Amino acid sequence: MAAIAEGERMVRTGSRWYAGLTSPALWTLIALIVIWEIAVQVTHVPVYILPAPSRIADEFVAYWPRLVVNGSVTVMEILIGFVISILIGVPLAVLVTYSKVAERAIYPLIVASQTVPKVAIAPLLVAWFGYGLPPKIVVVVLLAFFPIVINTVVGLKSSSAEMLYLAQSMGSTAWQTFWKFRLPQAMPSVFAGLKLATVLAVIGAIVAEFIGADTGLGYVIVVAGSSFDIARQFAAIIVTTIIGMVFFWAVELLEKYVVPWKESSATDRE
Amino acid sequence: MSKTFHGRKGEVHALQEIDLKIQHGEFVSILGPSGCGKSTLLMLLSGLMKSSGGTIHVDDKRIDGPNSDIGIVFQRDVLLEWRSALQNILIQAEIRNTPLDAAQERAKQLLRMVSLQDFETSYPKELSGGMRQRVSICRALLHKPKLLLMDEPFGALDAMTRDQLQLDLLRLCSDDDMTVFFITHSIPEAVFLSDRVVVMSPRPGRIERIIDIDLPRPRRLAMRDDPKFVAYTRELTEMFMSLGVIREGV
Numbered sequence: 001m002a003a004i005a006e007g008e009r010m011v012r013t014g015s016r017w018y019a020g021l022t023s024p025a026l027w028t029l030i031a032l033i034v035i036w037e038i039a040v041q042v043t044h045v046p047v048y049i050l051p052a053p054s055r056i057a058d059e060f061v062a063y064w065p066r067l068v069v070n071g072s073v074t075v076m077e078i079l080i081g082f083v084i085s086i087l088i089g090v091p092l093a094v095l096v097t098y099s100k101v102a103e104r105a106i107y108p109l110i111v112a113s114q115t116v117p118k119v120a121i122a123p124l125l126v127a128w129f130g131y132g133l134p135p136k137i138v139v140v141v142l143l144a145f146f147p148i149v150i151n152t153v154v155g156l157k158s159s160s161a162e163m164l165y166l167a168q169s170m171g172s173t174a175w176q177t178f179w180k181f182r183l184p185q186a187m188p189s190v191f192a193g194l195k196l197a198t199v200l201a202v203i204g205a206i207v208a209e210f211i212g213a214d215t216g217l218g219y220v221i222v223v224a225g226s227s228f229d230i231a232r233q234f235a236a237i238i239v240t241t242i243i244g245m246v247f248f249w250a251v252e253l254l255e256k257y258v259v260p261w262k263e264s265s266a267t268d269r270e
Numbered sequence: 271m272s273k274t275f276h277g278r279k280g281e282v283h284a285l286q287e288i289d290l291k292i293q294h295g296e297f298v299s300i301l302g303p304s305g306c307g308k309s310t311l312l313m314l315l316s317g318l319m320k321s322s323g324g325t326i327h328v329d330d331k332r333i334d335g336p337n338s339d340i341g342i343v344f345q346r347d348v349l350l351e352w353r354s355a356l357q358n359i360l361i362q363a364e365i366r367n368t369p370l371d372a373a374q375e376r377a378k379q380l381l382r383m384v385s386l387q388d389f390e391t392s393y394p395k396e397l398s399g400g401m402r403q404r405v406s407i408c409r410a411l412l413h414k415p416k417l418l419l420m421d422e423p424f425g426a427l428d429a430m431t432r433d434q435l436q437l438d439l440l441r442l443c444s445d446d447d448m449t450v451f452f453i454t455h456s457i458p459e460a461v462f463l464s465d466r467v468v469v470m471s472p473r474p475g476r477i478e479r480i481i482d483i484d485l486p487r488p489r490r491l492a493m494r495d496d497p498k499f500v501a502y503t504r505e506l507t508e509m510f511m512s513l514g515v516i517r518e519g520v
Contacts, residue, residue, distance in 0.1 A: 162346055180364065187352070
């Protein structure tokens with residue numbers, strides 16, 4: 001019985017992988033690109049308004065070395081900002097969950113801080129931290145730490161009263177209750193927060209580079225835009241998109257290892 | 271040895287003037303309608319909740335904090351989704367810092383006793399409701415507690431699974447010299463399992479009567495058609511009718 005179930009599962013994942021390659025969405029995308037190409041060729045839209053996909057592809061290849069250099073800067077900002085967001089967000093969530101005082105003194109401010117438009121703060125950060133890496137990382141953290149805090153708090157609070165009673169009935173210490181009951185219980189929710197944070201971290205890095213930078217994909221997009229080099233802009237946007245997707249997939253992959261007992265749920269919730 | 275229980279809960283008066291002695295090794299059911307304070311009684315007994323007057327003694331030891339010398343089973347199985355069935359039972363030993371090798375042997379033996387030996391490595395989401403609750407009972411029994419507290423453990427199960435789990439429970443209990451405190455609102459279930467049935471009246475919860483169930487052990491499902499069994503259930507049903515908990519006609 002178990003062997004059959006295992007076999008079925010393999011067939012199912014196998015067919016899903018196959019379906020991924022031939023998914024209808026991929027065909028839709030290809031169709032759109034083809035229509036775009038034909039439309040541009042037929043209507044002769046000027047290249048500084050809308051270049052054809054083939055033109056963007058050429059630019060992509062020609063500018064690839066610079067895209068890699070600038071892309072790696074952006075990736076660095078995203079990763080450092082993301083790690084700092086976790087290092088700040090998770091302990092803060094634990095504090096808010098365990099301390100009534102912290103919940104009432106800090107939590108409302110964290111939530112309220114989200115109404116502040118981050119893009120509006122970015123010039124301030126440039127004034128404070130200059131044009132280097134720090135202001136970008138700060139913007140990434142400001143955007144990314146919020147979903148991590150909120151989702152970790154929700155996760156830690158999702159332990160049922162019965163579960164905590166059960167722990168107590170075993171003589172569980174606060175430390176054991178946290179590590180053996182509350183934190184594992186919170187993990188699916190923590191990962192939902194992390195996945196949201198990956199998306200926001202990419203946005204944060206690009207926006208920060210818009211405001212003041214001399215390197216990075218956001219910088220490439222701004223500079224190319226000011227010289228009407230739309231193809232180069234598209235090339236940079238494509239790289240940004242790929243970075244965002246790979247980052248998201250990496251976190252999703254990690255989730256499958258850390259929380260194998262839970263079906264991924266946050267992906268389709270956004 | 272005896273267990274003395276005096277409790278009085280103020281303000282909401284969930285429980286009033288409860289005075290109950292439970293014998294060592296006894297299977298006692300608390301039978302009453304929803305909201306009669308049955309669960310409160312269990313929480314007081316486990317020490318997870320403090321009484322607002324009166325004292326509770328288990329084995330002459332006064333309970334005034336969480337009593338970790340017990341096993342506890344709730345209506346919801348409260349299995350840890352990230353642990354296999356076996357690991358779910360072993361958490362009891364991990365938290366108590368008892369040797370894991372011996373605990374593992376006992377956990378496997380418990381799973382065998384409830385016919386789940388093939389599901390040691392299964393995760394809770396792969397188990398049915400009845401299987402999950404059996405694992406939860408095994409977890410409560412791993413450390414051989416002297417007192418097993420059960421709060422409507424079969425309340426969420428279908429009738430056939432319920433029959434099976436009642437039999438499983440009796441089998442698990444017969445080996446050990448263990449006291450069981452079983453909360454239910456099913457009259458036949460209380461009669462089938464218990465040595466004594468404590469009838470509670472609705473709010474504020476009071477002990478209405480205590481009935482000794484004089485049926486031989488081991489209990490068999492066929493006993494439910496026994497005239498003696500039927501007489502007990504009728505007596506209890508009539509008691510609840512006179513209390514106004516059950517009404518016939520409109």
